[in-house]
Amino acid sequence: MALTLVVFAGFYAAARHAERYADTLGQALAGKLVLLHVNRAALFDPYLIVGERFRQAELATEADTTAALHRQAAELRTPATVVVTTDLLPVIARDLAAGYHPALFVLSQPDPEHPAAGVVADCAELLRAGQHALLVVPAHAPAGQAPRRILVAADREAFALAPAARPLHALLALPGTGLVVAHVSSGVEDDSGCAAALRAVQDSGLVDGLPTPEVRGYLKDNYAEGVLAAVRDTQADLVVVFARQRSYLGELFHRSVTARLLSDCPVPVLVLPTAASTAPAAQAPASSVTAAQYASVVLTGLSPAA
Numbered sequence: 001m002a003l004t005l006v007v008f009a010g011f012y013a014a015a016r017h018a019e020r021y022a023d024t025l026g027q028a029l030a031g032k033l034v035l036l037h038v039n040r041a042a043l044f045d046p047y048l049i050v051g052e053r054f055r056q057a058e059l060a061t062e063a064d065t066t067a068a069l070h071r072q073a074a075e076l077r078t079p080a081t082v083v084v085t086t087d088l089l090p091v092i093a094r095d096l097a098a099g100y101h102p103a104l105f106v107l108s109q110p111d112p113e114h115p116a117a118g119v120v121a122d123c124a125e126l127l128r129a130g131q132h133a134l135l136v137v138p139a140h141a142p143a144g145q146a147p148r149r150i151l152v153a154a155d156r157e158a159f160a161l162a163p164a165a166r167p168l169h170a171l172l173a174l175p176g177t178g179l180v181v182a183h184v185s186s187g188v189e190d191d192s193g194c195a196a197a198l199r200a201v202q203d204s205g206l207v208d209g210l211p212t213p214e215v216r217g218y219l220k221d222n223y224a225e226g227v228l229a230a231v232r233d234t235q236a237d238l239v240v241v242f243a244r245q246r247s248y249l250g251e252l253f254h255r256s257v258t259a260r261l262l263s264d265c266p267v268p269v270l271v272l273p274t275a276a277s278t279a280p281a282a283q284a285p286a287s288s289v290t291a292a293q294y295a296s297v298v299l300t301g302l303s304p305a306a
Contacts (some may be wrong), residue, residue, distance in 0.1 A: 001031075002031045002032050003027060003029045003031040003032075003102060003104065003167055003170060004031060004032045004033070004034060004102070004103050004104075004203040004293070005022045005026055005031060005032070005033050005034070005103070005104050005105075005106050006033075006034045006036050006096055006097075006100060006103050007019050007022040007033055007034065007035055007036065007103070007104065008036055008037075008038070008103075008106065008107045008120070008123060008140035009035035009036060009069055009072065009082075009108040010037065011068065011072075013139065014109065014111055014135075014139045015108050016033070016109060017108060017137065017139055017141075018108040018137040018144055019033075019072070019076070019145040020107055020144075021106070021137045021141065021143040021268065022078075022106045022120070022135075022137075022141055022158075023076045023077055023078050023143075023271070024085065024144060024146055025106075025143065025146055025171070026077075026078030026079075027077050027078055027146075028146035028174055029170055029171065029174075031078065031080075032076045032078065032079050032080070032100075032251055033070065033076060033079065033081075033085055034072070034075050034079035034080065034082075034096070034100055034103075034122045035069050035080055035081070035083070035223045035288045036080050036083045036084075036085075036086045036088075037062070037066075037082075037083070037085070038085055038086070038088040038119070039058075039070060039085060039086050039087065039119070039256070040086065040087045040088070040121065040122075040126075041087065041088040041090055041119060041126050042087045042088070042122075042146065043089070043090065043126070044089075045087065045089055045091075046087060047060065047086075047189065053118070055086055058086050059084065059085075060244075061085060062084050065084060066082060066084045069082045069084070070082050070253050073232040075169040079119060080154060080274045083096070085115055087120075087169075088123050089159060090126065090130055093105075093126065093127055093130050093132055094130065097132055097164065097280035102117075102133075102163075102164060102166075103132070103164075104134075104135055104167075104168065105123075105127050105132055105133065105134050105135070105201035106119060106134045106135045106137060107123060107124055107134070107135070107136050107137070107156035108138075109122055109136050109137060109138040109139060109262065109263065109265075110124070110262070110263060111139065111293075121123060121263075124136060124262060125263075126275075128258065128271055129195075131160065131164060131243070131257075131273035132273065133164050133165050133168055133241065133271065133272055133273060134270070134271040135268055135269070135270050135271075136228070136262045136265075136268060136269045136271075138201065138265065138266055138267065138270045140266070141194055141237070141266070141267055141268050142237070145172070145179065145213075147174075147177065147237045147268070148173055148174075148176055148177055148178065148237060149177075149178050149180070149234060149235055149236045149237050149238075150171075150172060150177060150178070150179050150236060150237075150238045150239075150240060151180050151181050151182055151227075151230055151231060151234055151236035151238070151239045151240065152179060152180065152181045152182065152213065152239075153184070153230070153239060153242075154181050154182070154183060154197040154198070154200055154201050154242070154266060155183060155193065155196075155197050155200070155240050156171045156183075156186075156192075156193045156196035156197055156200065157200060158200050158203060158260075159204055159242055159274045159275060160204060160275040161204050161205060161206060161272060161274055161275065161299065162272075162273035162274055164252075164274050165206075165249075165272035165273050165274070166205070167206070168272060169193055169208065169271065170262060172206065172207060172210060172240075173209070173210055173268075174281065175216055178214075179207060179210065179213035179214070179217070180213055180214045180216060180230075180234045180236065181194075181197055181198045181201050181213045181214070181215045181216070182197075182215075182216055182217075182218060182227065182230035183198075183216075183217050183218070183232070184217075184218045184219075184220055184223050184227060184230070185217060185218070185219060186219070186220065186221045186223075186228030187219075188219075189217060189219065190217065191217065193217070194215050194216070194217040197213070197215065198212075198213065198215040201213065204274075206240075206272075212260050214281070216283060217229065217235070218233075221259050223259035224261055224264075227241075227261060227265075228261075228265065230266065231265065231266065235270075236267055237267050237291055238267055238269075238270060239261070239265060239267060239269045239270065240270045240272060241258070241261065241269060241270070241271055241272070242272050242273075242274050243258070243271050243273050243274060244271065244274050263271075280300050
């Protein structure tokens with residue numbers, strides 16, 4: 001089945017750029033596009049109380065938007081359809097993922113100075129929380145070529161890919177693509193952690209059938225800073241991170257790291273959902289693990305970064 005990319009569409013520069021990037025991926029993957037237009041993101045349907053006719057009245061005002069998006073879709077190289085709805089709700093996201101399975105949701109990177117930034121950020125958080133694969137595209141990321149240097153941010157904790165993430169193996173398997181696994185540690189160099197991070201990625205199945213990725217370690221007290229340093233060092237043009245379900249404290253940390261990467265990373269960030277860990281986290285020798293390092297591992301909310 002062809003991979004379908006659901007792109008949050010619009011008429012301003014950032015949204016148009018994300019569409020062009022998705023179009024390039026669609027061509028490389030022989031996939032399809034869905035141009036999705038929403039006015040808001042919400043956990044609860046705002047029309048449950050006032051009635052469905054008010055939703056239909058709002059949709060009726062979007063006739064010109066729908067027509068313009070169809071013209072926009074016709075200009076793309078990848079086959080594309082258009083979906084217009086008032087609100088991105090969890091049930092809408094699930095229906096889109098089920099109807100166009102497997103679906104990767106593509107958004108522009110939120111721009112704090114743009115009025116729509118809040119909507120984009122809310123959509124990204126709703127999709128991440130709903131365990132959907134998510135790609136966030138910065139406005140200045142080159143859109144004319146599929147990624148060729150992919151950085152996979154990982155730690156020593158084993159994980160299993162959620163079903164929604166597995167089809168994205170095709171993106172990493174594109175001809176000419178190089179993979180680097182980055183492990184960020186705080187305080188001391190952790191070679192065993194780097195090796196365990198590589199093993200976790202391999203055991204997840206993400207790189208099945210591909211050459212063994214290079215692995216590099218980075219020393220940073222701030223995890224997000226470590227990933228951004230890895231992007232610069234490796235000259236990566238795509239970062240892969242893993243969204244995990246965590247404890248309350250872990251989830252707070254997870255959100256802060258994810259939010260930093262999604263807002264500041266200069267290259268596209270692909271967030272892949274995971275299932276429960278497949279095995280206990282590998283432990284470094286006791287002599288090389290400080291209390292601060294152990295606390296950092298416990299609180300890490302991303303497969304280092306997701």
